[in-house]
Amino acid sequence: MGAVIMFVICVLVLSCSILVSGHEYYSGVCPVFRPFSGFSWDKYQGEWQVAYKMNSRSSCIRYKYFQSGEKRSVGEEKLLPVIGRFGVPSAVSSSGVLTQVSSTPADMFVKWNTGVLRQAMFSKMRYVVLDTDYTSRALVCSCQDLNLGIFASEQEIL
Numbered sequence: 124m125g126a127v128i129m130f131v132i133c134v135l136v137l138s139c140s141i142l143v144s145g146h147e148y149y150s151g152v153c154p155v156f157r158p159f160s161g162f163s164w165d166k167y168q169g170e171w172q173v174a175y176k177m178n179s180r181s182s183c184i185r186y187k188y189f190q191s192g193e194k195r196s197v198g199e200e201k202l203l204p205v206i207g208r209f210g211v212p213s214a215v216s217s218s219g220v221l222t223q224v225s226s227t228p229a230d231m232f233v234k235w236n237t238g239v240l241r242q243a244m245f246s247k248m249r250y251v252v253l254d255t256d257y258t259s260r261a262l263v264c265s266c267q268d269l270n271l272g273i274f275a276s277e278q279e280i281l
Contacts, residue, residue: 153266156251162229164188164195166257180204181215188221195221197233197250221250229253233265 173184181201188197200216219235229252248267255261 153249153268156264158227158229159252159254162252164228197221
């Protein structure tokens with residue numbers, strides 16, 4: 124019986140490590156980002172190729188921003204490292220819904236379609252456009268708090 128419990132615990136720990144691979148975690152709450160003043164969603168929509176993404180070992184990352192009716196969305200396509208070496212396709216795509224947080228259009232939340240477990244363990248992800256020229260460069264920052272029950276961090280917004 125003890126061996127079965129130990130096996131189940133090992134499987135759970137390994138599963139969690141796979142879910143969080145490629146990300147780094149820091150203590151404390153997410154910083155407050157200053158959104159880009161005068162941001163225009165209409166000018167920003169389209170496809171963007173990522174030059175650098177912190178804490179990611181993925182390559183060929185592309186984001187596509189679009190709107191359908193009132194719903195703003197972001198799509199992400201990337202190549203994961205290592206997986207392609209084992210004959211498994213390494214291309215991954217995901218999508219998320221962007222929701223404006225404040226009166227500033229560059230200040231948003233993103234809800235990625237990454238599953239129930241991720242949503243249970245993490246807070247809403249802040250998604251803020253800090254700067255852009257709408258044609259060749261953009262700086263986007265995102266952050267979310269890890270929620271592990273008693274270890275959950277809280278952020279007070281006044």
